Amino acid sequence: MEPLETALVVLDYAAVAVFGASGALAAARARHDIVTFGFFAAVTGVGGGTLRDLLIDAPVFWVARPEYILVCVGAAVAVWTMGWGRSRDRLLLWFDALGMAAYAVVGALKATSLGVHPISAVIMGVLTASFGGVIRDVLANQPSVLLRRELYVTPALLGSATFVALNALEAPIAVSGGLGFLTAFAVRSGAILFHWQLPAFQGKA
Numbered sequence: 444m445e446p447l448e449t450a451l452v453v454l455d456y457a458a459v460a461v462f463g464a465s466g467a468l469a470a471a472r473a474r475h476d477i478v479t480f481g482f483f484a485a486v487t488g489v490g491g492g493t494l495r496d497l498l499i500d501a502p503v504f505w506v507a508r509p510e511y512i513l514v515c516v517g518a519a520v521a522v523w524t525m526g527w528g529r530s531r532d533r534l535l536l537w538f539d540a541l542g543m544a545a546y547a548v549v550g551a552l553k554a555t556s557l558g559v560h561p562i563s564a565v566i567m568g569v570l571t572a573s574f575g576g577v578i579r580d581v582l583a584n585q586p587s588v589l590l591r592r593e594l595y596v597t598p599a600l601l602g603s604a605t606f607v608a609l610n611a612l613e614a615p616i617a618v619s620g621g622l623g624f625l626t627a628f629a630v631r632s633g634a635i636l637f638h639w640q641l642p643a644f645q646g647k648a
Contacts, residue, residue: 454624455504455549456511457545458488458492458542458546458549459488459492459511460515460518461542461545462487462488462491462539462542462575463484463485463487463515463516463517464484464518464522464538464542465538465539465542465579466483466486466487466488466575466579467480467481467483467484467519467521467523468535469483469535469579470482470483470484470583471523472535473583477519477520480519480522481519483579483582483583484515484516484518485512485516485519486582487515487576487579488511488512488515488575489504489505489511490577490578491575491576492504492505492546492571492575493505495550495553495570496553498567499554499557499559499563501553504553536635537635539576539588540631540632542572543572543576543627543628543631544598544599544602544624544628546571546572547568547569547571547598547600547603547623548568548602548603548606548624549571550569550570550572550603551564551565551607551623552568552606552610552620553571554567554568561607561608564603564607565607568600568602568603568607569599569603572599572602573599576595577589592643593634593638593639593640594630594631594639594640594641595631595634597630598634599627602623602625602626602627602630603623603627605619605623605627606619606622609622
């Protein structure tokens, strides 16, 4: 297996796992049953990657490899078994941040590996990183992550762009992927801890 393909697979599984856990945590917050836990985890875990694959006309990644769904189910079982008490909402934020950062790189990496234009590859990273969380929030009847003032799409954009730029400069995949992930996670962490946000529109609607 080529280094690029290996990195894609490793990051993909990691992103699916943490996003799946965030979906299960959303189900836990609403006190759903174990089946709903699994459903939330699966939809959140593979939602962004599914949209990415459909847009770049690639085979949907989990259809031929159902182990991705099993990873989501495993995350759901872990959340159901361990429970998170009062820290559940905070954990949801951090799991979501990890999944977002990983998927920002994964989405751009897969698009790049298939010859997608760099600008489009950045957009694929953003969509992959954000769409699963959007579906999760809709299903959980919670305000969408896209409607919160704290930075969310911006960290995904910066992480994806960092990866694509370094990859274009032929940096080692560990360097470009690692720095892309760290950029997205660092900016999102600042948004969570310090409520970073971009200036709101001040003109007349």
